[in-house]
Amino acid sequence: MTSVAIKDLCLNFGSVKVLKNLNIDIDEGEFLVLLGPSGCGKSTLLNCIAGLLDASEGQIFIKGKNVTWEEPKDRGIGMVFQSYALYPQMSVEGNLAFGLKNARMPKDEIAKRIARAAEILQIEPLLQRKPAQLSGGQRQRVAIGRALVRDVDVFLFDEPLSNLDAKLRAELRVEIKRLHQRLKNTMIYVTHDQIEALTLADRIAIMRNGIIQQLAGPHEIYNRPVNLYVAGFMGSPSMNFLHGELAEQSGETVFLSNGVTFSLRGYETETALEPGRKVVLGVRPEHIRVDEDANGGETHEAVFDIEEPMGSDNLLWLKYAGQTLSVRTAATGRYSHGGSVRLGFDMSVASLFDATSELRI
Ligand SMILES: Nc1ncnc2c1ncn2[C@@H]1O[C@H](COP(=O)(O)OP(=O)(O)OP(=O)(O)O)[C@@H](O)[C@H]1O
Numbered sequence: 001m002t003s004v005a006i007k008d009l010c011l012n013f014g015s016v017k018v019l020k021n022l023n024i025d026i027d028e029g030e031f032l033v034l035l036g037p038s039g040c041g042k043s044t045l046l047n048c049i050a051g052l053l054d055a056s057e058g059q060i061f062i063k064g065k066n067v068t069w070e071e072p073k074d075r076g077i078g079m080v081f082q083s084y085a086l087y088p089q090m091s092v093e094g095n096l097a098f099g100l101k102n103a104r105m106p107k108d109e110i111a112k113r114i115a116r117a118a119e120i121l122q123i124e125p126l127l128q129r130k131p132a133q134l135s136g137g138q139r140q141r142v143a144i145g146r147a148l149v150r151d152v153d154v155f156l157f158d159e160p161l162s163n164l165d166a167k168l169r170a171e172l173r174v175e176i177k178r179l180h181q182r183l184k185n186t187m188i189y190v191t192h193d194q195i196e197a198l199t200l201a202d203r204i205a206i207m208r209n210g211i212i213q214q215l216a217g218p219h220e221i222y223n224r225p226v227n228l229y230v231a232g233f234m235g236s237p238s239m240n241f242l243h244g245e246l247a248e249q250s251g252e253t254v255f256l257s258n259g260v261t262f263s264l265r266g267y268e269t270e271t272a273l274e275p276g277r278k279v280v281l282g283v284r285p286e287h288i289r290v291d292e293d294a295n296g297g298e299t300h301e302a303v304f305d306i307e308e309p310m311g312s313d314n315l316l317w318l319k320y321a322g323q324t325l326s327v328r329t330a331a332t333g334r335y336s337h338g339g340s341v342r343l344g345f346d347m348s349v350a351s352l353f354d355a356t357s358e359l360r361i
Pocket of ligand 1: 038042045
């Protein structure tokens with residue numbers, strides 16, 4: 001069943017169109033991540049769903065009810081902000097109880113809900129402390145608790161982990177995933193961190209300039225990006241892009257780039273690969289094999305520039321066909337600047353894009 005439906009949603013700030021005709025159906029219990037660069041409209045979309053901003057056009061439905069003009073408190077949503085938004089003069093317990101007291105909930109029900117949230121989030125020992133006496137991670141847990149006690153259908157998170165250091169961010173990320181598995185609420189989560197998006201999401205909506213570029217599962221987005229933008233945005237370091245054109249040689253379609261020929265054997269597409277078409281070949285750093293691993297099939301000689309050890313593996317930066325390539329490999333310390341490295345490209349996991357439309361072929 002659909003939990004949140006966004007229909008033809010537009011939002012303008014004066015003459016600036018920030019959200020452009022968005023349509024999304026979010027299933028009950030789904031974890032949807034809104035991902036994109038700063039300024040693409042993620043928070044604006046979340047705020048529209050929350051009712052903190054009014055839509056300029058279109059409608060928002062939550063559990064089948066049109067909530068486009070409902071007050072935030074009547075939408076059945078709980079929101080968690082990056083800034084925690086806790087009341088500094090109140091204890092953790094006071095912060096958790098505040099909204100419920102305002103809604104005139106009976107005391108014993110409030111106590112029951114706080115006890116449950118505190119148990120789920122493991123903040124029982126902190127209930128009498130003030131926010132200033134908590135670490136960043138503990139504060140964010142309390143902020144999540146405040147949404148939890150409201151017993152809402154939909155949780156909205158606006159970059160909840162951005163203020164935390166890397167280690168804590170990774171820990172809380174796992175806790176949020178666990179929380180979702182336990183509660184099975186619908187969650188909509190804004191971030192610009194692609195690791196958070198890939199690890200948490202059932203589906204990711206990649207946004208750019210107020211438009212959704214691709215809405216799909218993490219595997220699909222990473223492996224079959226619909227256009228050059230999504231391909232370049234997901235993955236660190238970015239997918240390698242080689243510019244060139246399609247050609248036919250000995251009855252086979254090949255890719256030519258700066259005088260180098262690549263066989264496209266293994267590349268799956270339903271589109272005709274017409275010779276002469278200008279294209280961009282995209283290959284992820286982990287999909288290029290080096291040296292002995294590259295044996296078998298077509299190989300290419302690239303020139304080694306530098307190596308970046310990443311702990312679990314290494315990044316090699318190479319020059320090939322006048323372009324820079326990054327390659328992720330277990331091999332280390334073997335190469336010297338200017339030396340040659342043999343490469344094998346696996347076309348079954350590569351991406352081809354039309355150079356003009358930038359769409360996947
Ligand atoms: N109140 C406002 N008035 C005018 N323009 C605004 C207002 N709020 C946001 N914007 C603009 O709308 C665009 C989208 O902003 P939004 O905060 O939704 O982006 P975002 O993707 O969440 O970015 P970030 O990750 O930096 O928070 C930006 O260009 C921003 O400058």
